[in-house]
Amino acid sequence: MEILHLLADEAAQVGSSLISSLNPTIIGLIFGGSLLGMLVGAIPGLTATMALALLINLSYGMQLENAVAFLLAVYIGAVSGGLNAAIMINIPGTPSAAATCLDGFPLAKQGKGGLAIGTGIIASFVGTLFSIAVMIFLSPLIYRIALRFGHWELFLLALFGIMICGTLSAGKDPLKGWIVGFLGFAAAMVGMEQIFAYPRLTFGFLQLKGGIPLIPALIGVFGVSEFLAVLQEEVAYKIEGKVGKVIPPMREFVPLIPSAIRSGIIGVIIGAIPGAGEDIGSWLSYDVGKRRSKKGHLFGTGSYEGLVCSEVANNAVIGGAMIPLLTLAVPGSPPSAMFLAAVWLHGVRPGPMLNFENPGFLPLVAAMLILGSIAMLIWGLSLAKPMVAVLKIKREILLPIVIPLTVIGAYAGGVRIFDVYLMLAFGVLGYVLRQMDYPSGAPGPRPHSRPPCRHQLPESPAAEPRSDHAPSRTSHRAYPDSLCRMAYLDGRKENKTVLCRKGNRRRC
Numbered sequence: 421m422e423i424l425h426l427l428a429d430e431a432a433q434v435g436s437s438l439i440s441s442l443n444p445t446i447i448g449l450i451f452g453g454s455l456l457g458m459l460v461g462a463i464p465g466l467t468a469t470m471a472l473a474l475l476i477n478l479s480y481g482m483q484l485e486n487a488v489a490f491l492l493a494v495y496i497g498a499v500s501g502g503l504n505a506a507i508m509i510n511i512p513g514t515p516s517a518a519a520t521c522l523d524g525f526p527l528a529k530q531g532k533g534g535l536a537i538g539t540g541i542i543a544s545f546v547g548t549l550f551s552i553a554v555m556i557f558l559s560p561l562i563y564r565i566a567l568r569f570g571h572w573e574l575f576l577l578a579l580f581g582i583m584i585c586g587t588l589s590a591g592k593d594p595l596k597g598w599i600v601g602f603l604g605f606a607a608a609m610v611g612m613e614q615i616f617a618y619p620r621l622t623f624g625f626l627q628l629k630g631g632i633p634l635i636p637a638l639i640g641v642f643g644v645s646e647f648l649a650v651l652q653e654e655v656a657y658k659i660e661g662k663v664g665k666v667i668p669p670m671r672e673f674v675p676l677i678p679s680a681i682r683s684g685i686i687g688v689i690i691g692a693i694p695g696a697g698e699d700i701g702s703w704l705s706y707d708v709g710k711r712r713s714k715k716g717h718l719f720g721t722g723s724y725e726g727l728v729c730s731e732v733a734n735n736a737v738i739g740g741a742m743i744p745l746l747t748l749a750v751p752g753s754p755p756s757a758m759f760l761a762a763v764w765l766h767g768v769r770p771g772p773m774l775n776f777e778n779p780g781f782l783p784l785v786a787a788m789l790i791l792g793s794i795a796m797l798i799w800g801l802s803l804a805k806p807m808v809a810v811l812k813i814k815r816e817i818l819l820p821i822v823i824p825l826t827v828i829g830a831y832a833g834g835v836r837i838f839d840v841y842l843m844l845a846f847g848v849l850g851y852v853l854r855q856m857d858y859p860s861g862a863p864g865p866r867p868h869s870r871p872p873c874r875h876q877l878p879e880s881p882a883a884e885p886r887s888d889h890a891p892s893r894t895s896h897r898a899y900p901d902s903l904c905r906m907a908y909l910d911g912r913k914e915n916k917t918v919l920c921r922k923g924n925r926r927r928c
Contacts, residue, residue: 519703
């Protein structure tokens with residue numbers, strides 16, 4: 421009964437937040453963000469993660485409610501917008517729409533491109549709403565478990581984020597995923613050590629004593645490296661057929677309901693696992709759907725069921741990724757890591773204490789996701805034909821417009837030219853890793869204090885602050901009389917070690 425009362429109270433708070441969010445400012449930001457996200461998703465080479473990374477600094481001057489509404493609308497729009505390119509030109513606008521190409525493009529060649537887009541948009545809407553419902557009812561239960569976490573649990577959770585990302589994101593070679601994870605771990609260690617204020621890996625740069633700035637690193641890894649990869653590709657877009665009718669008849673959806681429910685469950689589960697993301701959720705759902713369907717032999721030849729499996733799952737990952745983000749501060753996907761960085765800038769600390777420090781934040785996120793999915797549905801069905809025209813924009817015109825935004829985004833956070841250099845360095849590093857077939861990693865937990873670098877090259881487990889001092893704090897509590905070491909730099913820049921006992925503070 422206590423759990424039912426808790427869930428009912430959470431649903432009532434979401435309803436209250438939804439009603440209070442119905443004001444012109446938030447509605448305008450949601451519809452504007454959704455449209456911007458769909459434009460980004462429709463253009464191959466631009467991703468939801470890149471869009472959110474560039475817009476984080478723009479949201480800094482907004483109120484918290486407005487920033488959350490805008491960024492989540494962009495997130496939903498970008499994930500959903502990738503299906504336009506996948507269906508009409510057989511090139512996924514975003515990685516999450518890759519599985520959509522398998523059935524969407526054959527449907528377009530059959531003259532059913534408009535119906536395929538309409539079916540995909542509605543499936544995306546259903547998947548997002550399903551994941552929001554799961555998030556609303558599951559998050560309070562996870563909060564109760566997370567409150568029991570101690571330092572060792574947080575340390576193991578951080579390592580879990582690194583290891584699981586290597587297993588899930590690297591395919592047949594998990595070692596590469598683990599290498600990338602620990603590279604991000606090392607990058608997160610740059611700066612002042614949190615317990616004894618010892619500078620680590622700064623190489624004499626005063627600008628690095630506060631840690632590697634999050635935004636420039638993310639923009640470099642996701643933005644600059646993406647541009648370098650796109651510039652070397654010569655792909656001539658060929659729009660197959662006409663769009664035609666967009667809104668499909670409702671009777672077509674009735675046989676697809678079981679597949680939609682199954683795909684929604686898969687998407688939420690994958691979203692809650694660090695290191696997976698929308699693309700893995702989409703592929704896994706498509707594979708399971710093909711195996712379980714009575715018409716599995718039609719998958720890949722223009723099956724609406726295959727299209728629904730892909731689009732429901734990749735949008736269900738959105739709500740699924742928010743569950744560990746809000747309860748454990750562990751983003752489940754790259755775009756959700758960008759959202760986590762944005763809410764940090766507004767002073768909100770997701771994690772076990774979120775319900776105590778910001779009790780209305782979870783209902784706020786749920787309300788904005790609902791409104792964002794509605795805006796995506798309206799824009800997607802009404803602008804299906806104009807969206808296809810966006811695919812005709814040449815990269816030679818588009819990239820010179822977008823690239824300066826990366827420089828502005830990196831510079832605006834700290835107003836330091838050093839951050840621009842960092843962005844370029846991480847961009848080159850990300851490009852090299854991509855060329856060597858090293859995967860994207862999974863975001864990890866954040867600390868309770870400063871937020872230095874939080875990217876696992878590309879989106880690191882920011883496990884270092886917890887995994888670094890959690891064992892030492894736990895050991896000190898377990899063995900208070902034991903000797904502890906503290907290394908520091910004296911005026912001669914020499915490393916020394918001071919041995920101190922509990923209670924002998926003068927010598928420490």
